[in-house]
Amino acid sequence: MKLLITGFDPFGGEKTNPAIEAVKRLPAAIAGATVVPLEIPTVFGTCAEVVRQAIITERPDVVLSVGQAGGRSALTPERIAINLDDGRIPDNAGFQPVDQPIQPNGPAAYFTQLPVKAMAQAIRQAGLPSHVSTTAGTYVCNHIMYQVQHLRATEFPQLQAGFIHIPFLPEQVVQRSGVPSLSLTDDVRGLTAAIRAIVIAHAD
Amino acid sequence: MKLLITGFDPFGGEKTNPAIEAVKRLPAAIAGATVVPLEIPTVFGTCAEVVRQAIITERPDVVLSVGQAGGRSALTPERIAINLDDGRIPDNAGFQPVDQPIQPNGPAAYFTQLPVKAMAQAIRQAGLPSHVSTTAGTYVCNHIMYQVQHLRATEFPQLQAGFIHIPFLPEQVVQRSGVPSLSLTDDVRGLTAAIRAIVIAHAD
Amino acid sequence: MKLLITGFDPFGGEKTNPAIEAVKRLPAAIAGATVVPLEIPTVFGTCAEVVRQAIITERPDVVLSVGQAGGRSALTPERIAINLDDGRIPDNAGFQPVDQPIQPNGPAAYFTQLPVKAMAQAIRQAGLPSHVSTTAGTYVCNHIMYQVQHLRATEFPQLQAGFIHIPFLPEQVVQRSGVPSLSLTDDVRGLTAAIRAIVIAHAD
Amino acid sequence: MKLLITGFDPFGGEKTNPAIEAVKRLPAAIAGATVVPLEIPTVFGTCAEVVRQAIITERPDVVLSVGQAGGRSALTPERIAINLDDGRIPDNAGFQPVDQPIQPNGPAAYFTQLPVKAMAQAIRQAGLPSHVSTTAGTYVCNHIMYQVQHLRATEFPQLQAGFIHIPFLPEQVVQRSGVPSLSLTDDVRGLTAAIRAIVIAHAD
Numbered sequence: 001m002k003l004l005i006t007g008f009d010p011f012g013g014e015k016t017n018p019a020i021e022a023v024k025r026l027p028a029a030i031a032g033a034t035v036v037p038l039e040i041p042t043v044f045g046t047c048a049e050v051v052r053q054a055i056i057t058e059r060p061d062v063v064l065s066v067g068q069a070g071g072r073s074a075l076t077p078e079r080i081a082i083n084l085d086d087g088r089i090p091d092n093a094g095f096q097p098v099d100q101p102i103q104p105n106g107p108a109a110y111f112t113q114l115p116v117k118a119m120a121q122a123i124r125q126a127g128l129p130s131h132v133s134t135t136a137g138t139y140v141c142n143h144i145m146y147q148v149q150h151l152r153a154t155e156f157p158q159l160q161a162g163f164i165h166i167p168f169l170p171e172q173v174v175q176r177s178g179v180p181s182l183s184l185t186d187d188v189r190g191l192t193a194a195i196r197a198i199v200i201a202h203a204d
Numbered sequence: 205m206k207l208l209i210t211g212f213d214p215f216g217g218e219k220t221n222p223a224i225e226a227v228k229r230l231p232a233a234i235a236g237a238t239v240v241p242l243e244i245p246t247v248f249g250t251c252a253e254v255v256r257q258a259i260i261t262e263r264p265d266v267v268l269s270v271g272q273a274g275g276r277s278a279l280t281p282e283r284i285a286i287n288l289d290d291g292r293i294p295d296n297a298g299f300q301p302v303d304q305p306i307q308p309n310g311p312a313a314y315f316t317q318l319p320v321k322a323m324a325q326a327i328r329q330a331g332l333p334s335h336v337s338t339t340a341g342t343y344v345c346n347h348i349m350y351q352v353q354h355l356r357a358t359e360f361p362q363l364q365a366g367f368i369h370i371p372f373l374p375e376q377v378v379q380r381s382g383v384p385s386l387s388l389t390d391d392v393r394g395l396t397a398a399i400r401a402i403v404i405a406h407a408d
Numbered sequence: 409m410k411l412l413i414t415g416f417d418p419f420g421g422e423k424t425n426p427a428i429e430a431v432k433r434l435p436a437a438i439a440g441a442t443v444v445p446l447e448i449p450t451v452f453g454t455c456a457e458v459v460r461q462a463i464i465t466e467r468p469d470v471v472l473s474v475g476q477a478g479g480r481s482a483l484t485p486e487r488i489a490i491n492l493d494d495g496r497i498p499d500n501a502g503f504q505p506v507d508q509p510i511q512p513n514g515p516a517a518y519f520t521q522l523p524v525k526a527m528a529q530a531i532r533q534a535g536l537p538s539h540v541s542t543t544a545g546t547y548v549c550n551h552i553m554y555q556v557q558h559l560r561a562t563e564f565p566q567l568q569a570g571f572i573h574i575p576f577l578p579e580q581v582v583q584r585s586g587v588p589s590l591s592l593t594d595d596v597r598g599l600t601a602a603i604r605a606i607v608i609a610h611a612d
Numbered sequence: 613m614k615l616l617i618t619g620f621d622p623f624g625g626e627k628t629n630p631a632i633e634a635v636k637r638l639p640a641a642i643a644g645a646t647v648v649p650l651e652i653p654t655v656f657g658t659c660a661e662v663v664r665q666a667i668i669t670e671r672p673d674v675v676l677s678v679g680q681a682g683g684r685s686a687l688t689p690e691r692i693a694i695n696l697d698d699g700r701i702p703d704n705a706g707f708q709p710v711d712q713p714i715q716p717n718g719p720a721a722y723f724t725q726l727p728v729k730a731m732a733q734a735i736r737q738a739g740l741p742s743h744v745s746t747t748a749g750t751y752v753c754n755h756i757m758y759q760v761q762h763l764r765a766t767e768f769p770q771l772q773a774g775f776i777h778i779p780f781l782p783e784q785v786v787q788r789s790g791v792p793s794l795s796l797t798d799d800v801r802g803l804t805a806a807i808r809a810i811v812i813a814h815a816d
Contacts, residue, residue, distance in 0.1 A: 073277075073377070073384045082488055082517060082542065099525075109490060109517030117507075127375035129385065134490065135543035170390055171331035173277070180277045180384030181333065186374055284694055286721060286746065303729075313694060313721030321711075338694065339747035481685075481785070481792045535783035537793065578798055579739035581685070588685045588792030589741065594782055 001033040001202060003195060004060035006051055008067050008140060011042035012089050018169045019066040022187035030192055031199040036060065042140050043093040044085055048147035055156055062160045062198055063148050064114065066191065067141035069165035070172070073180035074129035075190045077116040078136040078163040081145035082109045086138035102146050110149035114162030115201040122197035128182070128190045136163055160202070164194060205237040205406060207399060208264035210255055212271055212344060215246035216293055222373045223270040226391035234396055235403040240264065246344050247297040248289055252351035259360055266364045266402055267352050268318065270395065271345035273369035274376070277384035278333035279394045281320040282340040282367040285349035286313045290342035306350050314353035318366030319405040326401035332386070332394045340367055364406070368398060409441040409610060411603060412468035414459055416475055416548060419450035420497050426577045427474040430595035438600055439607040444468065450548050451501040452493055456555035463564055470568045470606055471556050472522065474599065475549035477573035478580070481588035482537035483598040485524040486544040486571040489553035490517045494546035510554050518557035522570030523609040530605035536590070536598045544571055568610070572602060613645040613814060615807060616672035618663055620679055620752060623654035624701055630781045631678040634799035642804055643811040648672065654752050655705040656697055660759035667768055674772045674810055675760050676726065678803065679753035681777035682784070685792035686741035687802045689728040690748040690775040693757035694721045698750035714758050722761035726774030727813040734809035740794070740802045748775055772814070776806060 007023030010016055023037045038054050040047040051063065069076065083106050085097035116132045123130035136142035145163040152159040167182040182190075211227030214220055227241045242258050244251040255267065273280065287310050289301035320336045327334035340346035349367035356363045371386040386394075415431030418424055431445045446462050448455040459471065477484065491514050493505035524540045531538035544550035553571040560567045575590040590598075619635030622628055635649045650666050652659040663675065681688065695718050697709035728744045735742035748754035757775035764771040779794040794802075 073382055079492070080490055080516065082519075084487070084519075084542075107515055107517075108488065108519055109515075111490075111492075111516055124378045127378065129374060129377045129380070129383075131381055133543075134492075134546060135541075138542060170333060170386065173333045174328045174331065176333070177335055178277055179333075182374065182385070183387040183390055185389060186387055283696070284720065286692055286723075288691070288723075288746075311719055311721075312692065312723055313719075315694075315696075315720055337747075338696075338750060339745075342746060481790055532786045535786065537782060537785045537788070537791075539789055578741060578794065581741045582736045582739065584741070585743055586685055587741075589794070590782065591795040591798055593797060594795050 001199060002036060002058065002060045003033055003062045003064060003198065004036045004038055004054055004058055006038045006040045006063065006065040006144065008040055008042045011092050014172060016169065016172065017068055018166050018184060018187055019068050021184055022166065022191055023066055025188045026191060031196045033199045035195065040144065041092055043091045044095055044097060044140060044143055046093065047140060047144050051144065051148055052151055055151065055159065061202065064195065064198065065144050065148065065163045067163065067165055068168065070168050071179060072165060072167050074131055075123050076131060076133035076165045077114065077119045077194065078112065078133050078145060078165065079116055080109050080111050080134060081136055081142050081149055083107065083146060084138050085143055088139065091140060102143055103150050106150050110146060112162035113160035114198055118197045118201055119194040122193040123190045126189055126193040128186055130190065133165060136165065141165065205403060206240060206262065206264045207237055207266040207268060207402065208240045208242055208258055208262055210242045210244045210267065210269045210348065212244055212246045215296055218376060220373065220376065221272055222370050222388060222391055223272050225388055226370065226395055227270055229392045230395060235400045237403045239399065244348065245296055247295045248299055248301060248344060248347055250297065251344060251348050255348065255352055256355055259355065265406065268399065268402065269348050269352065269367045271367065271369055272372065274372050275383060276369060276371050278335055279327050280335060280337035280369045281318065281323045281398065282316065282337050282349060282369065283320055284313050284315050284338060285340055285346050285353055287311065287350060288342050289347055292343065295344060306347055307354050310354050314350060316366035317364035318402055322401040322405055323398040326397040327394045330393055330397040332390055334394065337369060340369065345369065409607060410444060410466065410468045411441055411470040411472060411606065412444045412446055412462055412466055414446045414448045414471065414473040414552065416448055416450045419500050422580060424577065424580065425476055426574050426592060426595055427476050429592055430574060430599055431474055433592065433596045434599060439604045441607045443603065448552065449500055451499045452503055452505060452548060452551055454501065455548060455552050459552065459556055460559055463559065463567065469610065472603065472606065473552050473556065473571045475571065475573055476576065478576050479587060480573060480575050482539055483531050484539060484541035484573045485522065485527045485602065486520065486541050486553060486573065487524055488517050488519050488542060489544055489550050489557055491515065491554060492546050493551055496547065499548060510551055511558050514558050518554060520570035521568035522606055526605040526609055527602040530601040531598045534597055534601040536594055538598065541573060544573065549573065613811060614648060614670065614672045615645055615674045615676060615810065616648045616650055616666055616670055618650045618652045618675065618677040618756065620652055620654045623704055626784060628781065628784065629680055630778050630796060630799055631680050633796055634778060634803055635678055637800045638803060643808045645811045647807065652756065653704055655703045656707055656709060656752060656755055658705065659752060659756050663756065663760055664763055667763065667771065673814065676807065676810065677756050677760065677775045679775065679777055680780065682780050683791060684777060684779050686743055687735050688743060688745035688777045689726065689731045689806065690724065690745050690757060690777065691728055692721050692723050692746060693748055693754050693761055695719065695758060696750050697755055700751065703752060714755055715762050718762050722758060724774035725772035726810055730809040730813055731806040734805040735802045738801055738805040740798055742802065745777060748777065753777065
C-alpha cells in the first residue's frame with residue numbers, strides 16, 4: 001500500500017508552513033505502507049495539477065493532503081470538500097478567486113473516503129487533541145481536497161483521498177496573543193497516528 | 205549563582221502537571237548558573253513551607269516557581285502576587301479557602317523582582333509565544349508567589365523571586381475541544397530561555 | 409413576496425432557544441414582504457415534515473431557517489448544507505443519529521440560494537457582527553437546511569431557501585465563563601436586516 | 613446614599629466607549645440611592661484629577677468606575693488595582709507610560725471595598741454573564757481604580773470604591789471575527805444590578 005502525503009508551501013506572509021514541514025519529516029513507511037511526501041504550491045489550480053502528475057507517477061492508494069488552519073488548537077481531519085473558491089487573501093501566484101466554483105460541472109461537495117473518526121481517535125490515543133471538522137474553508141485547502149476528489153470521480157476511481165488541518169507552529173504565534181499552536185514534533189506524531197489508522201482501515 | 209525552580213504536582217483530577225514535568229527536565233546549569241529543581245505539593249500553606257526549607261538548605265539567589273495555567277496558549281511570567289486565597293476547587297489536601305488573606309498582616313500585593321519583560325522576550329526569541337501577565341489567579345500559583353515574596357520581605361532580603369505560568373500539555377486537552385496546549389519540550393525550551401534571561405539580568 | 413421564517417424550540421437542556429424567540433418577535437412585514445414565523449421541533453425528520461406542510465399551506469417564496477450556534481459571537485448565514493446527520497446529543501425525541509445520510513440518494517451537499525454575503529453585510533451595517541459560515545454542523549440545523557433544499561430539488565423548484573445561525577442569549581451564558589452571547593433585541597434587529605437583504609435581492 | 617459612577621470617553625481609535633454610554637443611561641436613583649454619572653477622559657493622571665474634583669463637589673459614599681475590556685464576554689467587577697502604568701497604546705493625550713508606578717510611594721496594590729462577588733451574582737441573576745476578575749490591566753482602567761483607592765487612603769477615608777469592566781458593544785466588533793460583545797441595554801441592566809448590590813451591602 002502506498003500513500004501520497006501532500007503539504008503546502010508557506011503563504012500569507014508566513015515564513016514557514018507546518019504542513020510541508022511535518023510532511024517532510026514523516027517516516028518513509030508507516031504500518032508497512034509506503035509514505036511518499038509531496039510539496040505542493042499554495043496556488044489554486046496549479047496545486048491540483050501537481051498532485052495529478054504525482055498520482056500518475058506514484059500510483060498511490062491514498063492521497064492525504066495536509067494544510068495549516070491558523071487558529072485551530074487540534075489536528076482536524078476533514079469530512080467534506082465543497083465546490084467553492086473564495087479567498088480572503090491572494091494565493092502565492094496572486095490569484096484571489098471570489099465565490100467561484102472549483103469545477104463548474106462538479107457536484108456541490110465530495111465526502112472523503114478516509115476514516116476520519118478513526119483518524120481523530122488515533123491522534124487522541126497518541127496524546128494529541130483531535131476532532132473531526134466539517135469545513136475545510138474556501139481557500140487552497142478546501143480546493144485541493146475537492147480537486148483530488150474530482151480526480152477520483154473522473155480519472156482514478158480506486159483512489160481514496162482526504163485532508164487534515166494542523167495548527168500553527170509555536171514560532172508562528174510568537175506575536176499573536178491568545179492564538180493556539182502545536183509543535184512540529186507533535187504534528188509528525190499526530191499525522192503518523194492518523195496515517196496508521198488509514199492503513200489499518202484500508203487493510204480491513 | 206543558584207536558582208531554585210519549583211514545580212507543582214498534579215491537581216484538579218489531572219494525571220500530570222506540566223510544571224513539575226518541565227522543571228524536572230531542566231538542565232542542571234543554565235548560562236553558568238546552577239539550577240535546582242524542587243517538586244512542591246499543590247497544597248495551600250504546605251507548599252510555602254517546603255520552599256522555605258529548600259531556601260534554607262540551598263541558599264538560592266533566585267526562586268522561580270512554575271505552575272500550570274489551563275487555557276492559556278503562551279508562557280506567561282507573572283508581574284505580581286496578591287494577598288488572597290480563593291479556590292475554585294480544593295487543593296490536594298482537600299482545603300478550599302474562600303476570600304482569605306494569605307498573610308493577614310501582609311501587604312495587598314508584591315511585585316516580582318524578576319525581569320518579566322526580558323523573560324518574555326527571551327522566550328519569544330526562542331520561537332515560543334510569551335507575554336507578561338498581571339494575574340496569577342487566586343489559587344496555589346498566586347499563593348506560592350505571594351508566600352515566597354513574603355519570605356523575602358521577612359526573612360531572606362537578598363532573594364529575588366517570581367512565577368511563570370505554562371499552558372496545558374497536548375495530552376491534557378485531548379478531550380477539551382478548542383483549548384490550547386504546548387508540548388513539554390517547548391516548555392523546557394521556554395523555561396530555559398527565561399532562566400537565561402534572569403541569569404543575564406542578575407549578572408548586570 | 410412571502411418569507412417563511414422557521415425557529416427551533418429549546419434543546420440540549422436549555423430553557424430557551426434564541427432562534428424561536430427571535431423569530432416570534434420579527435415584524436409581520438419587512439421591506440414590503442410578508443413574514444410568516446414558524447416554530448419547529450428540534451427533532452430530526454419531524455422538523456422537515458413540519459416545514460413541508462407549511463410550504464404547502466403558506467406557499468412562501470423563501471424559507472429562512474434560524475438556529476442557535478452556541479459559542480459563536482456573530483450572526484452567521486450558512487453557505488451550504490451537507491448530507492449528514494451526526495448528533496453529539498440526542499434530539500428532543502431522543503433520537504441520536506451517528507454518521508447517517510439525511511437522504512440516502514441525495515447529493516453530498518446543497519448550496520443556499522440566498523445572498524449570504526449581502527445578508528452578512530446588511531447585518532454589519534445594522535451594527536452587529538456577522539460573517540458567512542461554511543458549516544452548519546451535523547445536527548438539526550444542518551438537517552433542516554439540507555431537507556428544505558431537498559424539498560426544493562424534488563417538489564418546490566421555485567423556492568429559495570437558507571439558514572442563519574445566531575449566538576447564545578446572555579441568559580444562557582450566565583454560568584459559561586468566556587462564552588459569547590448576543591441579546592434577543594440584537595437578534596431581531598440582525599435577522600430583520602438579513603431578511604431585508606433577501607427581499608431586495610429577490611426584487612432585483 | 614450617593615454613588616458617583618464614572619465612565620471613560622472613547623480611545624484607541626474606537627468611535628464609542630460602552631463605559632460612558634452605559635453610565636449616561638443609568639437611572640438617577642437605584643434602590644433609593646442617588647446615582648451621579650461622570651464622564652472622565654482616557655488620560656493618565658487627568659482622569660484621577662477629574663474624579664477627585666467630583667468627590668469634593670458631590671461627596672459620594674461610593675465611587676464605581678466603569679471601563680471597556682475589549683475581548684471579555686462578561687461584566688467583570690475587579691478585585692484589585694496595582695501600582696503600575698504600562699500602556700500598550702498612548703492615552704488620549706498621547707502619553708504612553710511604560711512600567712511606571714502610579715504613586716511612587718504608594719502600596720503595590722489596593723483591594724476594592726465593594727462586594728464584588730455579590731455584584732457578580734446580582735448581574736447573573738439579572739440574566740447576564742459575570743464573574744469577578746483579578747486584573748484590571750495596566751492601562752487607564754487600572755490607573756483610575758488605583759488612584760481612587762489612593763485618594764481614599766490619603767484624603768477620603770469614608771469612601772468605598774471599585775471598578776467594573778464591560779465588553780465591547782456589538783457595533784465595535786462588526787469587523788472583529790470571533791470577538792464577543794454585549795449590547796448597551798444589557799450593560800445598563802447589568803450595571804444597575806451591580807449598583808443595587810452595592811447599595812444593599814452598604815445598608816447592611
